[in-house]
Amino acid sequence: MYEIRVFDSFSSAHHLRNYKGRCERVHGHNWKVELVVSGKELKNGMLIDFTILKEKLKGVLDILDHRDLNTIPFFKKRNPTSENICLYIYGKIEKALEKYPLSIKSVTVWENEKQCASYVKVR
Template identity: 25%
Template structure:
């Protein structure tokens, strides 16, 4: 029997959209809100689909980080002082949703769990988010 679980995690990080003409072109920060829905089969012994802390650990890797397009000329400058998380393309909330879903799915697979992200929502502010919905695995 499939079960759906939900976890919400917050993190602080900065980013910039190199190919955007507007304020978000500049390096700026957000308190990001991540909502994750996962479908899976609960373990017979524990009754757990995936430990909520596994989801939190994946998201927390982004906490207090700088997230930039891998082609952004700021990357080498900032890396002299602080690690930079790079993305192929601008680090939009849409792209970050996909990256986090992939990382959460990889962690579930690493643990040999029958659990996959069904939906992920990344809030960039209190009034806007990107949502990705994935087909069943």
């Protein structure tokens, strides 16, 4: 089994609903995102071209970049927590990569250098 990972980032604002504390107020982050994919088959010695994988991730992150996450339909009924941002990115990237013979292993989102959340789909 092969595994590759790419990183990218985006900036956005959000606030948490039904939460008591500083994060209930609108605030922003410079988010770092890690996408890990895996697979058994190589084509021309590659699981997937890094350029393609980075473009697919960037396409998803462009939807979130410089936005108030609370205004995005996915987050209307879900708090825009790091965990739910992982789930959102996972769902979008899963669709973007469906024609490739690989699996998404995980999506990890850092809201700062000291804390992150990951989504790993149980198969």
